Amino acid sequence: MDKLQVQLQALGLGPDLPEIAGLLASGLGCDAGTAYEAINLATDLELGDLFVILPKLKLQGLPPAAECIRNLPNSPLFSTPYVDGVQLRFFFGNRKLASLLLPYIAERNTSYGRKDVLGLRDSTDPGAGKKRIVVEFSSPNIPGKFNGNHLRSTLLGQFVANIYESMGWEVVRLNYLGDWGKPYALFAVGWERFGDEEKLQQDPLGHILEVYTKIEDEFKPEMDASRQAKKDGHSTEDIESKGIFAERDEIFRKMEAGDEKTLALWQRLRDYAIGSLGTAYQRLGIEFTEYDGESQVKSETMDEIEAKLRDNGVYEESDGSWVINFDKHGVKGLGTQIIRGRTGSSTYLLRDIAAVLDRDKKYNFDEMIYVVSSRQNSHFLQVFKALELIGRADLAGKLRHESFGEIRGLTDHLHKPLLLGNILDECGDIMCGVAKKDLGDDISEHALAVMGDPTAIAGLVAQDMFGKRAQGYIFTPGRMTSLEGESGLKLQQHHLLLSSAISELRAQVEVMATELNYAALEDEGSTNLLRILAQYPDVTAATYKSLEPHALLTYLSRLADAITDILGEESDDEYEDEAGPSDAQATEDGPEVLKVKLALYESAKVVLEGGMGLLGFPVVIA
Known part of the structure; x- marks a missing residue:
């Protein structure tokens, strides 16, 4: 143990908790963790550097603040605190602070401000290894725009990964690409009409977006007709059984059936897209552990989930589709969600539920955080509840959705x-x-x-x-x-x-x-x-x-x-x-x-x- 650590511990200033928490615990007899929760940083340094809210210490009888001050041990890091209502306010001491702090920062260098112990499986046994967290962020749709939600997810997701890494966790940075499903199948329809190999090689993402935008424009009248039929209470089956609807659904059916020609095109375009995205992420200083995606979800995992839903009496057939009625299972407001469509294709929700199980097997994670827009709040509640319905509440308890508000105005300034x-x-x-x-x-x-x-x-x-x-x-x-x-x-x-x-x-x-x-x-x-x-x-x-x-x-x-x-x-x-x-x-x-x-x-x-x-x-x- 180095000289500085010995000096700090002799002063009751152990490195594992903020120093003042140790003083409060030893002087007032409260729990060190409780003391830590009662400490706040002062935003106005004229009023002190730190303040402690006395009721939060949960002291028996809550002695007067003046008595609390008398019971605190002296510390060269702090001058005697003063009373401010139910708060004790502390100032750091000048010369002694410099003589302790500057060597401490110099010794720890880039480790200063980091607490590796928080990421240990067992804080008393570093040999037990680190906890592992999966952080899913960025996650653009390959045939679509990199919109404001993707940008915020990228910036905030990297921050979340960084802060966990700084606290000793093993971090898996995961980019869950939208590289499957009907949006990609629609792009494939467009590729047959507008695709250009030379443009693809010169500007992969630019040309993919160009093709997707063109086919979206051609598809719009059919989409509008389908929405109007639903609004009027009519069946959409006739509209969706022909035209671009039918072409799209046929391509997606071939993808899920493993058609070699269809998958060869998909794989080539996916590889081009990931290469271009990787170059852009490098400019941000981001290196993903894995480019995952909806395409990587195992079909046998989806089959396993559907079997459990049936066994547990949760799966229902509705108008040719298989659904979960969340309202029937104690979650109001989530409605009835399609798990497998009437054409037999998997849905985004089913793939996301299955992805959790696949990642659990692959990474054996302790926590997983989704850094995704608040627009997806209901979706993640559905994922978490579905896991509970198949008997995996333990896994659902490891998941968190850290949401965020939206950026507006990108297209007003970026052309x-x-x-x-x-x-x-x-x-x-x-x-x-x-x-x-x-x-x-x-x-x-x-x-x-x-x-x-x-x-x-x-x-x-x-x-x-x-x-x-x-x-x-x-x-x-x-x-x-x-x-x-x-x-x-x-x-x-x-x-x-x-x-x-x-x-x-x-x-x-x-x-x-x-x-x-x-x-x-x-x-x-x-x-x-x-x-x-x-x-x-x-x-x-x-x-x-x-x-x-x-x-x-x-x-x-x-x-x-x-x-x-x-x-x-x-x-x-x-x-x-x-x-x-x-x-x-x-x-x-x-x-x-x-x-x-x-x-x-x-x-x-x-x-x-x-x-x-x-x-x-x-x-x-x-």
């Missing part, structure tokens, strides 16, 4: 076909256009090319994570290019400034065993930055619990502001020094002071980069 690569290209053009306007000839074409993707991604991520996941938003280029508030460009800019300041200090400081002068960090700017850095593990723990990225983004914005404040103060000091430094100012530039400033800046960079990485922000290299 190329909605594909992921095109979205990144056009957002990059927007960011580079602003840079060119502001800097003119001072920025080279090479610099513009290098900054395109990183700044575009930062703008997209920051705009997406500005509010809670449940909130939809309107895509606005002006918010992408802003340097104000919780801005992606702001974080990248401050990361560059901090990196530059670190390089300058490293050039001045010799590598020597010089003691750090922590007293040099007692100014307001340094103290504020230290207090924000000390909050990072609690911010990441809260983010892991809520899976809400906006709180972490807000924290990083506060961190960036604190970095600006301290770098700005030093720039002002240097300007004043040009008039003639005093002896005291010359002393401030000694190696002990320079090294402690370097330690502070390097710690700030570790936290800024770590938080940006969790959210999916790329850093810009100068």
